[in-house]
Amino acid sequence: MERILxxxxxxxxxxxxxxxxxxRSLDxxxxxxxxxxxxxxxxDFHKKFAPRCCVCSEPIMPAPGQEETVRIVALDRDFHVQCYRCE
Incomplete structure (x- = not known):
């Protein structure tokens, strides 16, 4: 009998x-x-839908093995914590 998900x-x-x-199989x-x-x-969900950092243009997503991340929002722009600098 074949298994069904x-x-x-x-x-x-x-x-x-x-x-x-x-x-990739998600079984x-x-x-x-x-x-x-x-x-x-x-x-891939995070890569596709996560906000992008306005400094480095990379998605702001959790580190491998983590479920959450922190982002800074200033002047309606998103930043990685490590990319944010006061001007």
Whole structure:
């Protein structure tokens, strides 16, 4: 008998339950969905939707193994803590 995964109200073969960005199998791996209900691995979700630092242009996302991060918002701009400098 073949194993079936249930997520987001749908049934998937384990090899079909993948991140829409990197195509990595998410069988047994934490995942999230966007507003359109597309399935993402956590890393790709943060890369795609996280605010970008106005200094380095990189996404402001948690460090590997962390679930949260800190950002500075000043004058309607987002900064990594290490990128923020008073002018």
């Amino acid at each position: 249930r997520a987001t109200g749908k049934a998937y073969h384990p090899h079909c339950f993948t991140c829409v960005v990197c195509q 047994g791996i934490p995942f999230t969905v966007d507003a359109a209900n597309h399935i993402h691995c956590i890393d």
